[in-house]
Structure formats: structure tokens, C-alpha cells
Amino acid sequence: MPHDADIIIIGAGVVGLAVAAEVASEDRDVYVLEKNETFGLETSSRHSGVIHSGMYYPKGSLKARLCVAGNRMLYRLCEKYGIGYKRLGKLVVATSEEETEELKVLIEKGRINGTEGLRILSEGELRELEPNVKGTAAILSPTTGIIDSHALMQYYITKAMDGRAQIAYKTKAVGIDKVADGYNVTVEDETGISSLTTGILINCAGLYCDKVAELAGINIEEAGYILHYCKGEYFSLSSSKGKLVKRLIYPVPTPHFTSLGIHLAPDLEGRVRLGPGAEYVDSIDYAMDDRNQKFFLNAVKRYLPFIEYDDLAPEMAGIRPKLQEPRGEVRDFVIRYEGDKGLPGLINLIGIESPGLTASPAIAEYVGGLVNELLA
Secondary structure, three states: OOOOEEEEEEOOOHHHHHHHHHHOOOOOOEEEEOOOOOOOOOHHHOOOOEEOOOOOOOOOOHHHHHHHHHHHHHHHHHHHHOOOEEOOOEEEEEOOHHHHHHHHHHHHHHHHHOOOOOEEEEHHHHHHHOOOOOOOEEEEEOOOEEEOHHHHHHHHHHHHHHOOOEEEOOOEEEEEEEEOOEEEEEEEEOOEEEEEEEEEEEEOOHHHHHHHHHHOOOOHHHHOOOOEEEEEEEEEEOHHHHOOOOOEEEEOOOOOOOOOOOEEEEOOOOOEEEEOOOEEEOOOOOOOOHHHHHHHHHHHHOOOOOOOHHHEEEEEEEEEEEOOOOOOOOOOOEEEEOHHHOOOOEEEEEOOOOOHHHHHHHHHHHHHHHHHHHHO
16 A cells, blocks of 8 residues: 655654655655744754764764764765854863863773864863863863754755655644554644655654654653653853853763763854753743853853853753653663564654764764665
């Protein structure tokens, strides 16, 4: 029985769009379903815009492998297609002897993962590169940078549509039923309720990926797919103080880190922000809490001593779809073909948080390989 689509992708964030760009072709009917009015309105547009190098993640993990590969792929894409970026470099700054020892562990992890160009700087070398940053030592990561994520998503859309993919906005998947050789996806849009059938269903729903997996019939508790929302706020830094630092500046992460810590990140226009924080929340809410301004100041004051309270202003908040529980172990990405769960043709992407932006082209290539096997 023929289907309406060969492939349906749920979610038009940066990862869903990257996957669409990868799998779309003239001989495939590919649809992207997005519940919002346009692309990338959630996690994909509420972040630091950093191209990560891959030093933080456990050996052999998808996060490590796909971040390192994605880093190289993104720079090539930016050069070839004129996507805005700056290879600023990044410093991970230690402020004590204990943290200096942690740098040695971190740089070895990065080297094992294949991160290029890492080296440890002495206090004097750090001062020479960034005179206004205070620390006992630092890791220099020259392959870390920043990117215009909106332009990247526009590139993915153009490539996907060149391959005849279609994107349906304001279209929410509200039901998924297994049918012969595929899935019947019930959707709700401005005209009401309708349905599409597809041979392959790819779940890239970001903050809602666990709910989509549940719609498909997966017991998300047994599978370990339950998401935990982690809110991260950002405070902008005054332009006069933002000019005092040239690179991305990060603290040394704590063991079992929930995030990489409150860091300083310039954007492509030269504005500078501090963030994100990390607070587990029960619901999606982007409101800022001005009371956290003092916490942010205290978090960065030890390595950015020139910043004062009045230099900060609330800017924005984002939500990370984390598999890691509060105070729990770090969790890897889940990118999985679910045939062994009795769901052939279903590919789930669960818990794609940082470094998802950096890893997006490599994630797409990985998923494209799974799709090619299914269609072989």
C-alpha cells in the first residue's frame, strides 16, 4: 500500500532541519512537521551560539564523536555557503590549584576525543592573551567559535527544499499509529484534524521528543527517555565591559556537570552575554528572574573581576531537553532505530541538548545512514 510520504520528520529545530537536508532527494517524499509558526523557535534559538570543540564528553559517546565531527563540518559549511561565524577560540579558566589539576584531566579527555589544538596555558600566558581575565592556568581551545544559527537553519531549509522536502508549519503531531509498512501520523493544523502515512518516521521534536516517542507506543520510563527540563538564563554585558575580552571564557566544569558553567560569549555583532544558568524546572517558561543577577555576578567574578553588578541586564532564557536527572549522571544523546521494540521504520532522537547545534551536520549524517539502510 503506497504511503503519503516516504519520510516524515517531526520537529523543525536545527537538528530536524539538518536531518531533512540530509535525507531529502528527488526520489523521496519528505515532510517536516513543525507545531510552531516557523522554524527553530525553541532550543535552537535560545542558546550561546557556540561551535563546541568536543573536549567535555565521555570517550566514545555520541556527544563526543558527533561534536568533534560536527565542529569540522560546520566550519566547512560556513566557508562554502557564507554562513556567518567567527573562530574566536575559547579559554577554560582555572582559579585555584585544584581547578588547575582538573584542566589536565579535561585536556586529556579532549585529546582522546580528537579535539584539535588544545593546550594548557600558564598564568602568564593567560594574562598575555587576555589581560583582564584572572586565573592560575587555562586551556586554550582554538577550534571553538560562534555561528549564526539562524543562517545555518536557513541553509538546511534551502538544501532540504532543493531535495523536494516540504515543511508544514503550525502542524502538530497528535497521534501516531503503527500500520502496515509504516505509520499513520494524525496532525492538527489550522484546518482541523487530518492524517498522513509514512514508511519512515523520525522524531526530532526537541523539548517534546519523549512525548512523541510515547505517542508511537514506547514506554518512555522503561526506555529511559523521560526528559527533564533545565532552564538557562542569560544576562547581557555592557558594551564597554564586553570589549575587554576577545574570546569565549568558560569556568572549569564541576564533576557530573549539569552545564558547562556560566560563561562569557560574544555574538557575531560584538554584543556579549553571560550564561546560561542551570535550573531544573517542571514546565517550559522563558520568563527571566531578575533576582539571579547577583548569582551570575558571583559566578563569574572570580575569573572576570572587572564585571560589576550594574554591568549586567536580563536578556533571555532557554530550556534544555536533558535526559540527565537533577544530581544524576551525565547522559548521552539517544539516536536509535526502534525496530527491536516492534516499531520498524521509527528513529528516535532523544535528549539532543548541547552540543546539538555543533553536532547537527554529523547527527544528520548519522541518521541518514540509518535511513539508507532502511531503504536499501
